[in-house]
Amino acid sequence: MKQTEEKELQEAELPKVSFDEFVAPDYEEWKQEAIATLKGGSFEKKLFTKTYEGITLEPMYTMEMAPNPEELSNLPGMENYMRGTHEGGYITKPWLIAQQMDDVIPAELNKLIKHELEKGATAINIKLDALTKQGQNGDKIDKQIQKGGVSISTIQDMYEVFAGLDLRKYQLYVNCGANNSLMISMLSAMLKANSQKLTDVHGCIGADPIGVLVAKGELSASLDDLFDELAKTVKWTEKNVPELRTIILDGQVYSDGGASAVQELGYVLATAITYIRELQKRGLEINTIAKQMQFTFSLGAMFFMEIAKLRAARQLWSKVVESFGGDKEAQKMIIHACTANFNKTVYDPYVNMLRTTTEAFSAVVGGIDSLEVQPFDSAIRLGDEFSRRIARNTQIMLQNECNLCQPVDPAGGSWYIESLTKQVAEKSWQVMQQVEVDGGMIEALKAGKVQGDVKDVLMQRFKKLAQRADRVVGVNMYANALEELLEKNELDVAAIKEMRTKQINDFVDDIDEKFRDEKLLQLRQSIQNKSDDLINVLEAVFSAGATLEDARNVLYETSEGENIPCMVEKHRFTEQFEQLRDKAKAYEVEHGEKLKIFLANMGKIPQHKPRADFSTGFFEVGGFEVLKNDGFMTTDEAAEAAVKSGALVAIICSTDDTYPELVPPVAKKIKAEKPEMIVMLAGAPAPEYEASYREAGVEEFIHVRANCYNILTWLQQQGGIK
Template sequence: MSNQSMDAATPTFNEFPPTPYEEWRKAIDKILKGAPFEKRLITKTYEDIDLQPMYRQEDIEGLPHLNGLPGFTPYLRGATPMGYAASSWDVAQEMPYSTPAAFNAALKADLERGQNAVNIVLDRPTLAGVDADQAEADDVGKGGLSISSVADLAAALDGVDLEKTPIYIQASTSALTFTALLAALVKQQGKSLDKVRGAIGMDPLGQLARDGRLPRDLDGIYEVMAQLAAWAKSNAPQLRTITVQGHPYHNGGATTTQELAFALATAVDYLRALQARGLSIDDAAPRFRFALSIGSNFFMEIARLRAARVLWAKIIQAFGGNEESQKMRLHARTSAWNQTVYDPHVNLLRATTEAFSGAVGGCDSLHISPFDELLRVPDEFARRVARNTHTVLREESHVTKTVDPAGGSWYVENLTDAVARKTWGIFQEIEKQGGMAKALEAGWPQNQVADTASKRAANIAKRKDIFVGTNMYPNMKETRIEPAPVDAWAVQNERKEALKAVRAKASGNKQAALDTLAKGGANTVESAISAAAAGATLGEIAQAARTNAKPGPTINSIRAERGAQAFERLRQVTESFAARTGQPPQVFLATMGPLTQHKGRADFTTAFLGVGGFETIYPSGFDTPDAAAQAALASNAKAVVICSTDATYPDIVPMLAQTLKKANPDVTVLLAGYPAEHVEAFKAAGVDDFIHLAANCQSLLTTLQKKMGVAQ
């Protein structure tokens, strides 16, 4: 075929003229048949952002930063020119093991199989600066690693080359003591501190928001923060000393914009504190790392990470920082708030979409939650699946082959701008209140998060927000994953023995080093390192460093509760009843008429009740109300649901409900559906409540548990 004939046969875009938006709207309005477009097709998010059903080029006209390139301020498209094409994100899986030996075994195994960074989560005593042999047994190793000495840290990191493997430690107000332990270990191993990269996460305001208290005054904490930042600049330039965490707010139910705004406002408080103590903005900003939780709103999270880089660059620019200082270092963690105890394998899917958001959004390091994280210390299988999710995203999805893969999308670019503007508005409100510390003291962030959490809870209760396997689509044949029993006394005894050996080997210089540390001064970090090297324990170093500390502030903390917990409690109450009585509570379905008449609502009702762990008795169908009533009463079920169609209900419901109530006044009678014009008449006949799409499932099932004697 000649080129001429090929050209003649090849269609061009001019042959397909674009359809004007107005014509599309006319077609949509015709389909909607008078229903309002705004209510049916525009989605309003918790961030108060309206998501359109379709985006056009007009939606990005005039947006700032669209012409920016990766590696150039304001870093919308990433902080490096080549993005993941040059270097992928750090696979920084948390290792929530209690003892150094258990932690090290898991870490070694995973570093050989795809993990390339150490991510240490500490238990509460360690975070509080309390040695394991001085803590309550139940707290030692609970939720994280127990570390009390350089020897402990050496055992936990045995076989890890700290010059080559980045290390992230969520240390909060124990940052000084942990820096001392880490620096002493590096020197002990003959390694170079200036090659150690990662972060020791100091975040006192995040800890205050989470716990409601701090172990010492903020001024004293900020003094330590400034000394750590200055020490790191001179001695460990690749080690960040401040990790601003959004997790406390996210875990309380905050919106993506609230979490980001609170993190940015927190960072600004820290910047001002460091400047007041003599650090320049270009000395301080490179010491920061941000850690955000990634929720299930896929595009919202991508937009949020892109917006975060722009806003941080804007803040640092306003402080006078150079372009290098404007780069945000960003760690992402898949959501803990979204995870569920029931049907936990669904957590695999949640974490996968959340991790994909983090990767597309351009995080620098990432933790993907194992599916059994809520139930137990993750086993090898759960760790492997989570770890391999990183590998699939990196090696099979090709997301790393494109720099800023979402860039240019009309939807994502518009949403990025909307998220940035909403976040900035919240940030400015905090600035008006005098900064994050004062806002927390006044309770403003707590109230904002509580308000969002309340809205979420209302939608979850009505199943407008869905948790698959928990408040919708329950798996009634699920085999529960039971957590392995933990012998708290054995864990603490193991830790006590380790500490006993450390104390016995301590150098004679230990007390002198601790005394020097207790005096304070400009060399606090070096004094703490000397004490650690001499054999001082974490608790001893912390106690010496706080010798002249004033009492810390107390506030109302952010109330952390996962979205699914209310429904999980419902299910747990029912399971306790089943354990006591030998079977789940049963509800009889009065299925009226042939299968086609009752099946839809009977199936819906079975799933609706299954959310609370109720079992349904599901007959084939009854011809008369009397036959249905007799079968229901004979079943001894304490609740009956009438299932049929709205058209047949007027002939069925009054007689059936009255017969049931007359024979057994204590029986609960429910109706599948909500025939609005007959509701009052049916209530008068004996119907107690209605099971339907708009019902408050949580409230109805709670009431049913009480009426049926399921709840004690």
């Protein structure tokens, strides 16, 4: 009672606060306060952010800046699906945890799938190895297998992959590359041979021939032949496996090349339009085509940009399908998302855990249907039990501990994200329209326009990273000089090849070769007659014991292939800086020591420390050893210590006010005693002093606007690293 009385007394003594007494400042008032705080700095330059998408981000967003609510889709599961394709969002249908499963041997992959499902995965995401995607048998395995992916060459392999798995319970996600008829028909043959229902299969076993052309620059069959084949697959699937999608629109091939978010989305939409038109020519209607499509998007580092991209993607796809006459169900975009390859680092790789977490968060807020979080060491090696567990648990924690299965459309109503979504949609639509002006996706690729535009953005990214305007922790900023690289868990290629060769030969030895050849002949005749019954014929071929390569050779024996001038090359954002570190490590192994940088610190610690710290960080990202000290009181002491250090470079560190007095004598003395030593200065020189500094012997200046990568490359070359 006493506590209750005290509480009531306290509440009685506290006056009620009315927020009416606070007047909300408008944007102009805030702007004037911000300008005053900048003390002469440019408001536009300091507080506005230009992105690679050609969008300028405001420092603050207000209700007036947001799009008119009447122009937007206002309800999830309705209108243009910007807010999601399900009315209840993840509350009624959580996103699928679709971690990639990439073991090479079929039986081992089966164990991995079961393990992942037991530990929390809710979909089966199978990576095929490069040879399988190309239709070649596992007896030709080479070093490409180091990238992982299961080798499937026979119906027995297919059985071993799926043995004991309930395909009614789990959706599939398999990117088959340019062709999926072989995988679908082999899976169908295996299920029928084991008295399983083909209709149990659902999810996506998809082909993306244009995506492969973009990534590889060539195809082993012509696009016309691949489109013919895809049309037959779509028709068969619609009739026999209605819950299976067969067309993948892969945005990762552009993201891996450094493309911006609007480029990735715009090119994916342009590719989808090409598939629609080509399949319509072959007798399919828009509702059938659109319902068989699944989109794959990469998730980059710009958190809000990725959310906006996913929301804009659904909105624009609805618009595209509607323009072709598709119904509301066909306008729903199914999205599989994957954390980006482009921004993952080899050095300081544990930071990748933070990157994938924020990327996964953006995917969830953006409203994806399934998600793949890559292991933190994916840029270095195939994932192990630890890295796979961390990646998988990222999603499980987002669902079960962070409660991200609700609310529906969490970004809805955000002035910033609503504005950004509209801008991304408009910019992406412009990219797609430009491709249409260029004659469509295929013609744009043949002209090299898509590749050129992606490369332009890549070069912008590299330039900003080189100048450290963009920062990557552990690589071009805050490098760990004592870091030991993670070991690569490389596969034994020879042993795997021997195992796969034996498995394939043992299978072939038990088949009726005459019967198999009869079925291959029927396949050849079916192709010559342009029959729509391709999948059933292929199914019979695999049931008769043909290998993947047997079927593929007949399928494409008269096709001439396809080429474009160049591909969208796969890169990683930090590869140039990492190459510097690699070269530095190789030099250290060969010579027993690193190239050294001597800090010619002038004056007491407070005088030189800021620039000494800056210089240390600047050079350590290039693998140099930085020789530190507490400072020198005279120019003679500094020069003498620099010469005796045996370093490649001496860098003078102090303040702008002291440089006119200190720099010329220190530089001259060092050059007089050791002419080959490179002398540098920490800080941008005042224009009136630069000439005298260079005359004294200073060769380069490092500061926040300097091109870090170019300077470090030059220094390595001066030190004998080529």
